Amino acid sequence: MSLQFARFPYLKRLSEFDFKAQPAVDKRLVEELATGRFLSEGRNIIFLGPPGVGKTHLAIALGVITAELGNRVYFTTAIDLARKLTKAMHENRLSREMKNLTRPKLLIIDEVGYLKLEQPEASLVFQVISQRYERQGAIVLTSNKAFGAWGEVFAGDAVMASAALDRLLHRCTIVNIRGESYRLKEKRQAESGGYAKEVANITAKA
Secondary structure, eight states: OHHHHHTOSSOOOGGGOOTTTOTTSOHHHHHHHTTTHHHHTTOEEEEEOSTTSSHHHHHHHHHHHHHHTTOOEEEEEHHHHHHHHHHHHHTTOHHHHHHHHHSSSEEEEEEETTBOOOHHHHHHHHHHHHHHHHTTOEEEEEESSOGGGHHHHTTTOHHHHHHHHHHHHHTEEEEEOOOOOHHHHHHHHHHHHHHHHHHHHHHHHO
């Protein structure tokens, strides 16, 4: 039931993460996070890095562990969260939606920075971060944007971005991933393999 409530787009486990492919990731640190101690401490986790390096994989893996420990988890992308809150506000049920987002033991917000939020959306997302901070509710967040660029994410509002970061970073573990994209690597390998087969076929015909 906890896994169903979490609404993960797919299931990923820590055992499936290729640490050798991403040597910049501190495996011991990630394994410490997997103990779940960060939940009782109300500690946030932020995975930073370019697209395709495994940020979402690690976030979901920690969410799966949390759910299997019997805790409520909720997964969402930043833009889906903003749209959901905006819809709730227009339907006069924002207070109830906010409660739904502050109750889970862990809230995972994926892809912060991939799409720019409009001013009302940014304000609503900030309220979620603020309310979870007050309740010491853990957040796992992934982003491809350096903190200095978060003003762009929050509708160009540097003050709001700074206030959000202040709450997120107060009790936080930051995991920087500076590796090559899995998707680009697989694409290059596939293209290389196809080229090799083509050469082999030509050679065989000759």
